[in-house]
Amino acid sequence: MQQIELGHYLALSSVIFGLGAFGFLVRRNVLVQLMSIELMLNSVNLMLVGCNRFLPDNHAGQVFAFFVIAVAAAEASVGLAIVISLFRLKKTVHSDQADSLRH
């Protein structure tokens, strides 16, 4: 059976990051965009812990992943609060219509 190498971790996290970035750019539903952001954050987490697996004496990657999880939680709560406010204001969750800064 084949060993899981660093390259596999990196490839997987890159693919997830790419999906997240693509989703953020092309979807117009704010909720989906938030989920895409979560996807990107977690792909980075995967890369951090994956790298850390090959440096057993060092825990920086794992510790950093915890930080990212904490920041992501805060971001998600604030982001959802904004989405709720947007829905109350515009009766929609489409980012296209949240352009009052421009007009």
Added chain:
Amino acid sequence: MAEKALLGIVLFPLLGAIAIGLFGRRAGRSAVHSIAVLSVAASFGLALLAFAELLRMRLDQGKELAAISFTAYEWFTLTWNQRPIGVPVRFVMDALSGVMTLVITGIGLLIHIYSTGYMSEEPSYARFFAYLNLFTGSMLILVLGSNLPLMFVGWEGVGLCSYLLIGFWYENTSYAAAGRKAFVANRIGDFGVLLGMLLLAVASNSFELSAINAVAEQRPNVFTGAFSLGPRGMPYWVVPGISFGTVATLLLFLGCTGKSAQLPLYVWLPDAMAGPTPVSALIHAATMVTAGVYLICRLSPVFALAPVTMALITTLGALTALLGASVGLVQNQLKKILAYSTVSQLGFMFAAVGCGAFAAGFMHVYTHAFFKACLFLGAGSVMHAVGAHGDADIRQLGGLRRYMPLTRATFLVSCCAIAGVPLFSGFFSKDEIFVGALSAGSYFSFAPWLGHAVFAALVLAATMTAFYMFRLYFLTFSGEYRGGPVHEAELGHEHVAHEPHESPASITVPLIILGVGAVVAGYVWIGIAHFEPWVTWLAPALGSIGAEHPHNAALIALASGLAAAAVGIGLATLFYYRKSDAPERLATQFRGVHRLLLDAWRVDQLYDRTILAVSRFLARASNVLDVYVIDVLTTVLPTQIVRAVSFLFTRMQTGLVHAYGAVMAFGLLALVLHFVVPHGDPEIIGDPQGMKVELSASAGLGYEYRWDFDSDGTFDTPWSADRNATRDFTDADFVRFAVVFEGASYGAHPRTLTVAPKESLPVSASAVTRALTSAQISADEFGPNWQHGEDNRLPQINADQDGLLITPRGARVRKDGTLQASEKPVRVARGESVTIGFARLTVSGYARPRVQVRNVFGIQRTQSVGVVVPKVARRLTAQVAAARAGVP
């Protein structure tokens, strides 16, 4: 002690001006005039002290140039021709500036005292005295300054103060206009002074007046040589036929015509009566207008070397004397007659100094100061007495001798002095001016008759002077009082004649002192007691034209001077004392001439139609240019561009989150790409040492480098983390030849061209291709006379394996200083150089070392840099000069 006194002489009036200017309005009148009079009195006292010291030094040291000097500090330093020219704040009192200082402070003091009485009802009392003190202080800087820039400070200072004081009653627009006119006329002259003094400094490498005069005396060819500008040894502008001294002195003289009211810039002086009468006295007697004569006397050794300028000075002086006197004949305004008389008397002074009679001209400055101050102050006293404001019409005066005996006596004495009545001061100076004009003969080798022509003009002017001064005297003081000036308020009402009255002591005491001066001042010419006569006293400070007095000059001058005074006074007595109707008859008979003289030759109108019309046209044209071209280019167009661009950028702000996200994503992608590709960017550090060159590539994360110095494709060093490399280049490393080409024009920067073996370097005939591409040499860069003959052939520059082969084909090609044959190729190997015409061509090696960089991703990149060794040092100016000197 006496040295420090010089500083005090200058500082007291200036400090007084500052104190009065800042605090005068609140301090009250008595404080203001106490400060003003005391500061000038202190200055006068110190001037006497310093002058006494100067006299003592002269007695001790004999005829050597005795001078007291005080250096306050170093003001600034200029560099010219790699040599520093220091400009210190230094004051020097010698024979010339000593006399001048006494005149300025002495007469200035009397005018200050007079003003306390004359201006007693003026609301802007403090402002007046602040200006008056500043005027005196500026004039003292002008006179005592030891160098031209310091003198120029005073020169501009008196210009400014004259503007402020002539326009003192600026509520009256015509007075304010007179002030502006004085300022502008003076500015025109000042530009000449500025250029002239820079030329003198360039020629003598110093701004110090004494140093410039020493150069004129010891190395006169500096000033008599052809006019040229540019670095020593290789001037870029030479004007044959005109001497350097002529140009410099002409420019200085332009300044003198402005400051000292000579043709063509005299027009401001008659208008300067707009100022209060004491100001007129100050301007006409003690300060300002004497500055021009003083400057010429100060630099007399330089002026003496420029006969062309001197001829112009004396001619314009004589013409100004005639013009001023002729206008004075018919004027009816009291101060206007005196103003034109000043113009005329200044003409006498310039006619004298122009003939090389510097001592005589300066003597007239000195005597004129007394009698003209006395005349103006007397006129002021008269106006004060009859209640006239601005000016008084002498046809409405008369009979004043009964009411104001003191004023009348001093006025009469001064009239005698200016008319040249024997034994009065003006007689001595005028006599010597005549002698000077008669002696000029051989000095003007191109026009030996000039001195005699000037003499004739001056005698005529002197006759007219005697006439108009006594006309003025008789109309004002003799006969019956004709009722005084009619005030505007009385128009339409019956005129009430005020009883004239003698002026208060503050006015009459200065008049008496000046009147005494007007009598006795002239005796310094012959010397009193054990004092030296005027000429010997001034001799060390003045230049000389080495003229001999013709043996009968003194007699002719004396006879014509006496005749002029007698005829002038006699005619005036006949016409105006005896109450003849001849003046009216003459005026009606020669109506045109009379009108012309009354309008002062209509010079103002002439200037208005010509110079001012052109100037106004230029002003309008510049306004159009400013509004429709410059404003459009600098404000309208840029704002429209900014607006258009900002419109484009606002379109980019969509307000859509995903659009911003996309931009950010692409930006990140570009950054990532930049960091993934390695950047070597090799460069040379420092100057090559011989063939040894230190090279360096850029640093980066995990970069490794290897070098290929001879660009043969194989790398000479192994992979290494060190980004620096040193290489001692050998002939095998070079891929091309570097040709460093230095053009012939002065200051041209050398440029480096490269040529590979078996190629050739193009030489073009026209300058246009050079402007388009610097990768070519064009024939005009070789300088003048680069060919033996005149044909269309250009030198050929080819390269082979060992260096350049230059075929001159008619060009003057030199190698190691020897001229090469025309059709034989000249070999120029690496490190050698040749000259083509005045240009130089040096061959060096050109290598193109490459560096390969790889980063952590294993991506590799190769970049290269050009290296020219050995480095060619730039030629020094001296070498260029030597190369030029060696070429016929």
